[in-house]
Amino acid sequence: MRVELSAFAVLLLACAATAQPTPGAAACTSLKAFKVPGVALEITKLDWRAAGSTPPPAGPGGAGPASALKLPAYCRVDGAIDRRTGGDGKPYAIGFAITLPDNWNGRFLQQGGGGLNGNVAFPLGAAAAGATPALLRGFAVVTTDTGHAGTGFDSSFMREQQSALDFAYQAVGRVASLAKLIVAQYYGRPAAHSYFAGCSTGGREGMLMTERYPTYFDGVVVGAPAMRTNFSGIGDEWVAVALNQIAPKDANGRPVTRQALSDSDKKTVIDGILNQCDAADGAKDGLVFNTKCRFDPKLLVCKGPKVDGCLSAEQAAALEKGFGGPKDSKGRQVYPGFPFDTGIAATQGIPGHLNGGLNPVGPPFTATGMDVDARAEAALNPNAMLTMTSGWTDLNTFSNRGGKLLFYHGVSDPWFSANDTIDYYERMTAANGGASQVKNWSRLYLVPGMGHCGGGAATLDTFDLLGAVVDWVEKGSAPDNVIATGRAFPGRSRPMCAYPQHAHYKGSGDVETGNNFECRE
Ligand SMILES: [Ca+2]
Numbered sequence: 001m002r003v004e005l006s007a008f009a010v011l012l013l014a015c016a017a018t019a020q021p022t023p024g025a026a027a028c029t030s031l032k033a034f035k036v037p038g039v040a041l042e043i044t045k046l047d048w049r050a051a052g053s054t055p056p057p058a059g060p061g062g063a064g065p066a067s068a069l070k071l072p073a074y075c076r077v078d079g080a081i082d083r084r085t086g087g088d089g090k091p092y093a094i095g096f097a098i099t100l101p102d103n104w105n106g107r108f109l110q111q112g113g114g115g116l117n118g119n120v121a122f123p124l125g126a127a128a129a130g131a132t133p134a135l136l137r138g139f140a141v142v143t144t145d146t147g148h149a150g151t152g153f154d155s156s157f158m159r160e161q162q163s164a165l166d167f168a169y170q171a172v173g174r175v176a177s178l179a180k181l182i183v184a185q186y187y188g189r190p191a192a193h194s195y196f197a198g199c200s201t202g203g204r205e206g207m208l209m210t211e212r213y214p215t216y217f218d219g220v221v222v223g224a225p226a227m228r229t230n231f232s233g234i235g236d237e238w239v240a241v242a243l244n245q246i247a248p249k250d251a252n253g254r255p256v257t258r259q260a261l262s263d264s265d266k267k268t269v270i271d272g273i274l275n276q277c278d279a280a281d282g283a284k285d286g287l288v289f290n291t292k293c294r295f296d297p298k299l300l301v302c303k304g305p306k307v308d309g310c311l312s313a314e315q316a317a318a319l320e321k322g323f324g325g326p327k328d329s330k331g332r333q334v335y336p337g338f339p340f341d342t343g344i345a346a347t348q349g350i351p352g353h354l355n356g357g358l359n360p361v362g363p364p365f366t367a368t369g370m371d372v373d374a375r376a377e378a379a380l381n382p383n384a385m386l387t388m389t390s391g392w393t394d395l396n397t398f399s400n401r402g403g404k405l406l407f408y409h410g411v412s413d414p415w416f417s418a419n420d421t422i423d424y425y426e427r428m429t430a431a432n433g434g435a436s437q438v439k440n441w442s443r444l445y446l447v448p449g450m451g452h453c454g455g456g457a458a459t460l461d462t463f464d465l466l467g468a469v470v471d472w473v474e475k476g477s478a479p480d481n482v483i484a485t486g487r488a489f490p491g492r493s494r495p496m497c498a499y500p501q502h503a504h505y506k507g508s509g510d511v512e513t514g515n516n517f518e519c520r521e
Contacts (some may be wrong), residue, residue: 023186024048024102028075031090031323034185036178040091045078053140054461069124071135073102077182078120081174086160094171095149098142098179099123100186105138107470108183108191110176110217112198112205113143117167118150118157127197127453128221128408130464133228140191143177146171146205153361158383168386193473197466199223199453200416203407207389210405214398219469222407224416224453227424232416233361234326234375235335239353240365242322246314254366257357261315264308266345266354269319272300273340282505283517286458287448287494288341289502291411291418295340322353325417328374334376336419342449343412343456350452352414390424393431404472405442406465406479408496410450418446422499437459443498449488460486460494483514495519 025048032043050071059228077100080093097120107126111134123141135141147166149155157163162170176194184190196209196217203225209217226232243260250256261269277293278284297319302310311319323344325337338344338353346352357364398405409418409427425444432438449459461484468479482496492512494503497519509516 022102023075024073025075027186028100031075031077031182032240033188034182036181039139039178040082041082041178042080043077044080045076047076047078049074049076056473061358069133069136072138074135075100075102075186076123081178084162085211086163088156088160089128091162092148092157092160092163094147094166094174095120095145096142096175096179097121097123098140098182099135100140100183101135101138103138104140104187106192107134107139108180108194109139109141109466110136110172110179110196111143111193112200112202113146114199114201116150116153116155116157117144117146117201118148118154120145125197125466127199127202128223128374128406128463128465130462130467131196132464134195134197134466139195140179140183140186142175144171144175146175152227164383164386167214167225169208172208176209176213176216185475193218193287193470195219195221195466195469195473197221197223197469201226203227204387204389206447210395210398210403211389211392214236214395214403215401218402219404219473220406221465221469222405224409224413224418225407225421225424226387226416227390227420228388229416230379230381231335231376231390232420234370234372234379235338235368235417235420236356236371236415237357237365238326238335238370239322239338239369240357240359241367242318242358243353244368246318254364255357255368256349257365258355260318261311261354263306265311265315268300268309268311269297269340269354270342270345271354272297273342273344277340281502282507283511285492285505285511286342286489288411289448289459289494289497289504291339291341291446291448291502292500297340324420326370326375328372328376332374336417336423338414338417339411341411342458343410343451344414344415346412346451346456348451348457349455350414350450352412370477379483390420393424393428395428395432399432399438399441402473403441404469406467406469407442407444408463409444409446410452410454410456410459410461411446411448412450412459413452415452422446425499439498440478445482445496446499447484449498456488458488460484460489460492462486463494463496480519 028048082095097126123143125141206222244255247255247260280290280293297316306312326334344352345354409421449456463484471477493514501519503517504520
């Protein structure tokens with residue numbers, strides 16, 4: 001009997017061991033004692049969750065289809081590095097969180113932030129990951145507040161020296177190093193490959209990883225990077241100013257930017273863009289893939305009096321001026337213009353420029369004039385320059401060690417112009433041996449109809465560039481066959497073509513099917 005009991009006990013233990021995933025809850029708790037010599041690290045919370053939980057609703061920087069997701073079993077570690085009292089007397093620390101799935105795929109992903117950060121987003125890895133965020137694929141995922149706590153666009157932390165440096169570039173590097181050590185400790189071996197993916201501020205951080213930390217990551221996905229907000233702000237306001245000059249005024253005498261064109265006029269413009277450019281990619285499908293097509297507002301000017309269905313000469317001129325971007329008194333382009341695309345009258349998310357005037361980070365743009373020289377001069381203040389990632393283009397350490405870099409940008413993005421990312425990509429290409437070399441490790445994808453980092457009434461904004469960069473890094477398989485789909489067009493697919501190519505209809509076969517499109521210049 002005693003023997004039978006012992007056998008039973010062994011069986012129970014075996015069952016418990018089987019039911020207990022590896023590394024599991026106990027391993028999660030054991031990270032409490034994790035220390036790195038010389039690092040002021042606090043582990044503030046350890047939380048193991050069984051499979052089937054759902055992530056919290058997406059907050060700033062945590063974009064993704066969070067609510068419908070069922071997460072795998074994971075250990076979440078929350079922590080803080082370098083807790084201190086700042087030069088402004090306020091408390092600071094670099095907050096971070098890392099999710100460590102039981103069923104680990106051997107990979108590490110750092111998730112980029114959003115806006116001015118200031119919060120630790122749920123480490124999910126949803127950016128450019130199609131329908132399956134990184135955590136669900138088995139990546140260990142880390143996020144960080146980059147060194148300050150804050151909400152919205154309160155930028156007061158930028159006046160505290162170390163906090164500004166942390167937001168600008170130091171915190172992401174520090175968190176990357178530390179997270180890799182936690183991963184190695186938890187699983188008993190380091191991650192085989194490391195990735196970074198983010199959009200907007202997260203895109204800027206991705207660029208940092210190729211420019212300032214070129215040995216840290218094997219693959220980086222950069223979406224709509226906030227690479228020089230000091231200049232994009234001038235570009236945004238420039239469009240509003242051009243429209244304000246012809247806009248009706250409110251009761252307080254302030255121009256109402258979004259009424260420079262009536263709803264009917266906005267439709268006329270969008271229809272005009274489609275009439276002039278939709279078929280330039282071989283298919284009249286509501287998506288303008290051939291961004292070389294130049295929409296000309298002048299072709300929409302009324303032949304007689306202004307009526308619905310055509311534009312006044314002043315409206316056409318304002319569009320041309322606004323979307324052409326600001327130039328200084330010497331004729332130098334201070335910020336590229338914005339492309340004419342089908343999402344420029346968007347009302348969802350950050351409104352398109354035709355519904356603009358609503359400055360995303362401050363009061364509405366009501367000016368009817370702009371001293372571009374003075375603004376360009378002011379943009380060069382050291383604090384604003386600190387966060388610029390548009391200058392450094394030679395990525396030889398990153399590329400020579402096999403790093404792969406993918407960019408994506410919505411053509412209808414009203415905040416940061418896709419043209420500015422094109423400009424960086426072309427300068428980066430020139431600085432790294434030209435297109436014949438750079439195509440071996442970097443690509444840029446333009447997404448027609450897409451707003452800032454996602455969304456749009458007519459766009460295919462679901463695509464898996466995370467999987468693409470993994471395949472490129474680990475299998476040497478270049479991202480030539482990435483497919484985009486989207487809620488706006490159920491059943492439709494298109495290939496993602498690397499700039500300067502675009503998805504072009506072959507001329508026969510189902511126009512809904514991506515297979516019937518090819519990449520052409
Ligand atoms: Ca088309």
